[in-house]
Amino acid sequence: MSGPLLEAVGVSIQFGGLKALSDFNLAIHKGDLQGLIGPNGAGKTTAFNVLTGVYQPTQGEVRVSGQRVNGRLPHQINHLGLARTFQNIRLFRALTALDNVKVACRGQAALNEEGLGAGAKFRGAMRNYRDWWRALMLTPGFQAEERELTRQAEHLLEVMGLAHRRDEEARNLPYGEQRRLEIARALGTRPKVLLLDEPAAGMNTREKADLMVLIRKLRDEFDLGILVIEHDMKLVMGICEQITVLDHGETIARGAPAEVRSDRKVIEAYLGDSYLESHGGAA
Ligand SMILES: Nc1ncnc2c1ncn2[C@@H]1O[C@H](COP(=O)(O)OP(=O)(O)O)[C@@H](O)[C@H]1O
Ligand SMILES: [Mg+2]
Numbered sequence: 001m002s003g004p005l006l007e008a009v010g011v012s013i014q015f016g017g018l019k020a021l022s023d024f025n026l027a028i029h030k031g032d033l034q035g036l037i038g039p040n041g042a043g044k045t046t047a048f049n050v051l052t053g054v055y056q057p058t059q060g061e062v063r064v065s066g067q068r069v070n071g072r073l074p075h076q077i078n079h080l081g082l083a084r085t086f087q088n089i090r091l092f093r094a095l096t097a098l099d100n101v102k103v104a105c106r107g108q109a110a111l112n113e114e115g116l117g118a119g120a121k122f123r124g125a126m127r128n129y130r131d132w133w134r135a136l137m138l139t140p141g142f143q144a145e146e147r148e149l150t151r152q153a154e155h156l157l158e159v160m161g162l163a164h165r166r167d168e169e170a171r172n173l174p175y176g177e178q179r180r181l182e183i184a185r186a187l188g189t190r191p192k193v194l195l196l197d198e199p200a201a202g203m204n205t206r207e208k209a210d211l212m213v214l215i216r217k218l219r220d221e222f223d224l225g226i227l228v229i230e231h232d233m234k235l236v237m238g239i240c241e242q243i244t245v246l247d248h249g250e251t252i253a254r255g256a257p258a259e260v261r262s263d264r265k266v267i268e269a270y271l272g273d274s275y276l277e278s279h280g281g282a283a
Helices: 044-051 074-079 097-114 120-137 140-159 175-188 205-222 233-239 257-261 264-270
Strands: 006-015 018-028 033-037 059-064 082-084 193-197 225-229 242-247 250-255
Touching: 006 044, 018 044, 018 059, 018 225, 018 242, 018 250, 033 044, 033 205, 033 233, 044 193, 044 225, 074 082, 082 175, 097 140, 097 175, 120 140, 140 175, 140 205, 175 193, 175 205, 205 225, 205 233, 233 257, 242 257, 242 264, 250 257, 250 264
Parallel strands: 033 225, 033 242, 082 193, 193 225
Antiparallel strands: 006 018, 006 059, 242 250
16 A cells, blocks of 8 residues: 555644644655654644544544544554654563563554454453463463564564663663663554654763664664654754654644755744754754
């Protein structure tokens, strides 16, 4: 299928009197690596929340693989192939790195079996009951499935440069590695589109640069569409082919990095921001 994997059409959301996102449009195709940038409070995370079903748009439509998903729950949208990471890291802190990823892979395996239609709840309950027995008896089927999940999770840890942390509790990992573990978890749900909310936040300069290269590798290896939120314009400009710029919920520019960088509205939105400070005051 050649249509967009993820699409926002005229999406707006309002919180009380505040229009956090106005007439937002977006199309992510397989293999796209796009950036979503803008000053603090521009509406970037809100856009992710609307795309992933955390918030319902006040207006407009969100589509995943051509299907309208307004009104669907986040886990249902995830099952359609959309995964994300959070600006504030969300991990099972007391589980090992491996188990964090296995939980994500397992959720996907269970969903593949159950589907989302009527009766899914009943089948889910039956599955739990069956799994409980299989686990208790350590049946060959259970063991084989478990080995497969472990293998998948190990591969994802490897890809994210975390193989050496396999048996470490998530809470003991350095910050940058926790962020990479979050990405491994998101990949565990086998997405077609991956949304990364400030994946480099809190990392040092070196880690940030490495992460950007890794993100591009993920796109290639997993054949994903990727949308990255990043506060630092320079970082995304290095890897993204198309960039959307938000300011006060409005899309003020969209285009290739070079176009966006020299856009007057973008420069104004970022005035006084660290980007301009570190770039001599002009783009
Ligand atoms: N649940 C909410 N209720 C009320 N206001 C919100 C909510 N979520 C976000 N906002 C507001 O929407 C605006 C955009 O926020 P956000 O999307 O987090 O910005 P960004 O991620 O670009 O920094 C901010 O003014 C924020 O305070
Ligand atoms: Mg944000």
